[in-house]
Amino acid sequence: MAQPLFSLDGESLITPQSVTNHRHPSDKTAEADLLATAEAEFVLIMSLANQRFSAGNDLAEATEWLIAQMHDLRWKYGPAVWQGLIPIIQAHPSAKIMQQCPFTRWSFEKPRGYSGDASLIDFIYGHEAVAHEVAKSTPLGLNIFEYTRNAPGPVAVRERRDILTEYVDMVAAEKGPETEILTVAAGHLREAENSQALKNGGMKRWVALDQDPLSIASISSQFHGTCIEPIDGSVRGLLAKKHKIGTFDFIYAAGLYDYLTDKVAIRLTQVCMDMLKPGGMFLYANFSDEMADDGYMESYMNWELLQRSEADMWRVTNASADPNTVDSKVWFGANRNIIYSTIKKRS
Ligand SMILES: C[S@@+](CC[C@H](N)C(=O)[O-])C[C@H]1O[C@@H](n2cnc3c(N)ncnc32)[C@H](O)[C@@H]1O
Known part of the structure; x- marks a missing residue:
């Protein structure tokens, strides 16, 4: 390695x-x-x-x-x-x-x-x-x-990318051209490739944060001239409120919570909830404990993940936001290999 x-x-x-x-x-x-x-x-x-x-x-x-x-x-x-x-x-x-x-x-x-x-x-x-x-x-x-x-795992990951594009476009359609979006652990931000809102100038800014300078460089070059703002930053920086990036209508993280303990996952979710505007939504995805490829991934691929059950997701979600101030959901993707939670702040 x-x-x-x-x-x-x-x-x-x-x-x-x-x-x-x-x-x-x-x-x-x-x-x-x-x-x-x-x-x-x-x-x-x-x-x-x-x-x-x-x-x-x-x-x-x-x-x-x-x-x-x-x-x-x-x-x-x-x-x-x-x-x-x-x-x-x-x-x-x-x-x-x-x-x-x-x-x-x-x-x-x-x-x-x-x-x-x-x-x-x-x-x-x-x-x-x-x-x-x-x-x-x-x-x-x-x-x-x-x-x-x-x-099944990769099929679910492709669906996850498409779900993210749909959520971004849906939020932009609802909130209009002033929409502000934050992607945490953006990787190469491939979900932006098919976003109609991005293509049509339907949002104000889309901040994409990742710890890996190569990922940030890839986003910078591919999306140069758009409203996407790549930021070389980390979960630790977010937890320490080091990144002064304002507030958002939609914040999401995919491919990240699979590596976060409950303690860090809850702290990060709380920080993200604080960065939401009234009526804003947070979404996080996690490989579920029903995934089929885990043995192959952990052995031949040397790729270990923290899988979460529906109850695990609810534990993180409920510990991160006062249920009286939010509307939360936990739901599976089509083949149940990835599980999602959305937490919507009431206006
Ligand atoms: C599995 S990729 C997911 C990329 C993208 N979100 C997607 O769904 O295709 C995970 C990304 O998380 C980033 N990452 C992991 N830990 C991080 C941390 N502590 N702070 C910021 N980024 C992190 C990695 O650099 C990598 O780009």
């Missing part, structure tokens, strides 16, 4: 080790008891997977099967054993095969020095910015990619 060329603010658990340290206080006894059994089961799964891969006739189906097996293994043995199994999976020869998939490889190698960088999400979006990386892949890698990019 490369070292980031900027300092991580420490508020997001965006390295696998930081997630692990937070989530799983080590339980060595349980691990030792069950790890050998789990490893034997993994070896059996891999021998079946190898047969499917060597037969070579339906690699996408073989990858789908393997992803489902990793999910089952993760849930069957529980967090402590699963944490012990991850390095075994990553050292297995199958990892070299799976990493021929450009999306899996990027996630595993972490060229930006942390998990879930905006270029990784570009593989999911099928964006031209990563076409050169995809083009370097072997035919086998491309076949695997065909499944990994169409697995």
Whole structure:
């Protein structure tokens, strides 16, 4: 894993080790008891997977099967054993095969020095910015990619991008040309590419904040001359109220809460609620605990996330705003791999 060329603010658990340290206080006894059994089961799964891969006739189906097996293994043995199994999976020869998939490889190698960088999400979006990386892949890698990019998690991420565009356009249609929007952890702000309100000058400003200078540079060059204002900033800066950026009609964060503990998630939501104008809305998204690709992501992709259930989302939402002053909702995307909460401040 490369070292980031900027300092991580420490508020997001965006390295696998930081997630692990937070989530799983080590339980060595349980691990030792069950790890050998789990490893034997993994070896059996891999021998079946190898047969499917060597037969070579339906690699996408073989990858789908393997992803489902990793999910089952993760849930069957529980967090402590699963944490012990991850390095075994990553050292297995199958990892070299799976990493021929450009999306899996990027996630595993972490060229930006942390998990879930905006270029990784570009593989999911099928964006031209990563076409050169995809083009370097072997035919086998491309076949695997065909499944990994169409697995339930990535399908939900593409829907999330479209939902964000819809919300931005809906708020701009309601509030008119004075609309002000803030995106926290904007990445490459791909949801802006299809925004009609942006295209038609239907808003006053769209502030896009991210900690990664490369993401900010990408937004600056792509959206130069529009009302988008990129800001090199962090969750920590927002919590410390360091960024003097005013108030907004709509604030949202996608691909961020998956790395925030409840404590930081609640503090950030409170700060964002304070930056809303009366009648403004805050939205955050999180991978749900029903997601299907978690075992594959955490092992072959070395991409750990804090998944949240519906109850977890309500806990964060209700702790962040006085229910008497807001109208809140928690709802799933179409395939239930991503869950959303919206908190609307009453006028
Ligand atoms: C998974 S990407 C999501 C990008 C975009 N929101 C999307 O939905 O495609 C996560 C982004 O969060 C940013 N990020 C993570 N932790 C952050 C922090 N503590 N402060 C600011 N940005 C952060 C990363 O730099 C990265 O660009």
